Amino acid sequence: MPRQARAEATVDAIFEATIQLLTRAGAEDLTTTRVADRAGVSVGTLYQYFPNKQALIYALNERYLEALAKRIEATCSAQAGQTAPNMLKALIDTYWQAKTERPEVTRALYRSVADLDNSALIETFARRVDTATTAMFASACDADFADLASVNLTLVTVIFGTVRNAFERGLDSHDAEKLQGQLHLMCDAYLKALDRSSIAQPL
Amino acid sequence: MPRQARAEATVDAIFEATIQLLTRAGAEDLTTTRVADRAGVSVGTLYQYFPNKQALIYALNERYLEALAKRIEATCSAQAGQTAPNMLKALIDTYWQAKTERPEVTRALYRSVADLDNSALIETFARRVDTATTAMFASACDADFADLASVNLTLVTVIFGTVRNAFERGLDSHDAEKLQGQLHLMCDAYLKALDRSSIAQPL
DNA sequence: TTAATATATGAAGCATTGTTCATCTTTTGG
DNA sequence: CCAAAAGATGAACAATGCTTCATATATTAA
Numbered sequence: 001m002p003r004q005a006r007a008e009a010t011v012d013a014i015f016e017a018t019i020q021l022l023t024r025a026g027a028e029d030l031t032t033t034r035v036a037d038r039a040g041v042s043v044g045t046l047y048q049y050f051p052n053k054q055a056l057i058y059a060l061n062e063r064y065l066e067a068l069a070k071r072i073e074a075t076c077s078a079q080a081g082q083t084a085p086n087m088l089k090a091l092i093d094t095y096w097q098a099k100t101e102r103p104e105v106t107r108a109l110y111r112s113v114a115d116l117d118n119s120a121l122i123e124t125f126a127r128r129v130d131t132a133t134t135a136m137f138a139s140a141c142d143a144d145f146a147d148l149a150s151v152n153l154t155l156v157t158v159i160f161g162t163v164r165n166a167f168e169r170g171l172d173s174h175d176a177e178k179l180q181g182q183l184h185l186m187c188d189a190y191l192k193a194l195d196r197s198s199i200a201q202p203l
Numbered sequence: 204m205p206r207q208a209r210a211e212a213t214v215d216a217i218f219e220a221t222i223q224l225l226t227r228a229g230a231e232d233l234t235t236t237r238v239a240d241r242a243g244v245s246v247g248t249l250y251q252y253f254p255n256k257q258a259l260i261y262a263l264n265e266r267y268l269e270a271l272a273k274r275i276e277a278t279c280s281a282q283a284g285q286t287a288p289n290m291l292k293a294l295i296d297t298y299w300q301a302k303t304e305r306p307e308v309t310r311a312l313y314r315s316v317a318d319l320d321n322s323a324l325i326e327t328f329a330r331r332v333d334t335a336t337t338a339m340f341a342s343a344c345d346a347d348f349a350d351l352a353s354v355n356l357t358l359v360t361v362i363f364g365t366v367r368n369a370f371e372r373g374l375d376s377h378d379a380e381k382l383q384g385q386l387h388l389m390c391d392a393y394l395k396a397l398d399r400s401s402i403a404q405p406l
Numbered sequence: 407t408t409a410a411t412a413t414a415t416g417a418a419g420c421a422t423t424g425t426t427c428a429t430c431t432t433t434t435g436g
Numbered sequence: 437c438c439a440a441a442a443g444a445t446g447a448a449c450a451a452t453g454c455t456t457c458a459t460a461t462a463t464t465a466a
């Protein structure tokens with residue numbers, strides 16, 4: 001762990017270099033030496049902060065998921081007490097934005113996890129998100145969900161999954177916007193359907 | 204390309220061995236020598252049919268997506284003329300089943316694509332699926348979609364994305380079933396919402 | 407039967423890359 | 437100002453793994 005200021009700068013440079021190389025991707029793949037070069041440090045320095053290459057990639061993804069979780073939590077607490085449709089809109093927009101504002105980075109990270117056991121990361125992230133979104137939905141001023149856990153799981157999985165799939169298909173911005181609008185519509189329709197069924201009672 | 208019967212058997216064995224190793228995953232990663240060993244042939248033989256390691260993985264995914272596309276196309280043509288809700292149910296069930304009947308294989312393939320430019324594969328697959336599902340939805344006996352392309356894109360992306368995300372989160376079978384049911388509900392609600400809006404006119 | 411073709415072999419070459427360590431420089435605290 | 441700790445260096449090592457090729461075996465067709 002870094003103690004001095006320059007050490008922290010070094011670690012940041014290494015992370016940045018890793019993302020850059022991961023983004024430039026193409027033929028040349030990620031190499032500890034290449035990462036160090038691009039970061040302007042020597043390989044030895046890299047190994048002063050990361051025991052091995054895997055640890056570097058792991059830490060990178062940990063960082064990213066930490067930031068993403070924070071954003072989602074912020075959105076959720078900001079929406080406390082709002083109407084359910086507003087919450088949905090906020091959640092969809094936040095996630096969509098986070099994944100598409102820097103597409104190459106998102107893509108690079110998706111690929112980097114491949115040779116990594118990231119189940120622990122995913123689980124931690126999922127738990128944080130579930131906690132935040134569940135609390136948000138529970139506070140909705142216009143709905144009272146009989147099976148909150150089920151509704152939450154459904155919405156989160158559908159929204160996150162849809163965004164990822166849209167991403168993977170490489171939709172152009174026109175189709176992407178259209179899809180985003182339809183996703184809003186769909187989630188709202190789902191809520192209304194719940195209202196009308198015996199599963200949920202409106203207040 | 205294989206000309207004699209034994210050659211075909213060899214290629215099959217190589218594919219099978221690749222999947223086995225990819226599944227066993229864990230620490231030891233995919234090696235041309237290991238693949239050949241497990242397939243009961245020599246490395247040289249492997250290189251008689253695949254110019255390099257990438258080509259092997261590419262071909263494996265091509266095979267898988269080909270089979271998956273066929274299944275979806277079969278479902279779509281079987282549902283021609285049916286009601287839209289029935290179509291949705293069939294499409295969801297088919298995809299869900301295809302992805303979960305052999306989870307390790309699905310997981311292995313998801314990971315194997317990482318070091319591969321599979322955009323061409325994905326695009327081909329997407330086009331085939333879109334053609335099939337669009338034709339199916341167009342034939343629905345109980346709906347006439349004003350913007351068929353949009354509805355189709357939405358449904359396919361949401362369904363496929365949700366399944367993948369559910370997979371990645373490693374839901375237990377209980378949650379998975381629950382989610383599948385809610386996905387049905389959600390897609391149906393979406394269709395009904397379209398009916399009521401000016402976007403689509405019921406027959 | 408035999409020549410031509412197809413298929414299979416696997417040791418060896420070659421390149422790449424993850425990792426170490428002895429050494430050097432910089433910073434810190436007293 | 438100086439010793440001790442922190443940080444940085446990069447050539448060298450070791451291992452691994454992709455790929456080739458000269459050779460051998462099996463199949464086919466005439």
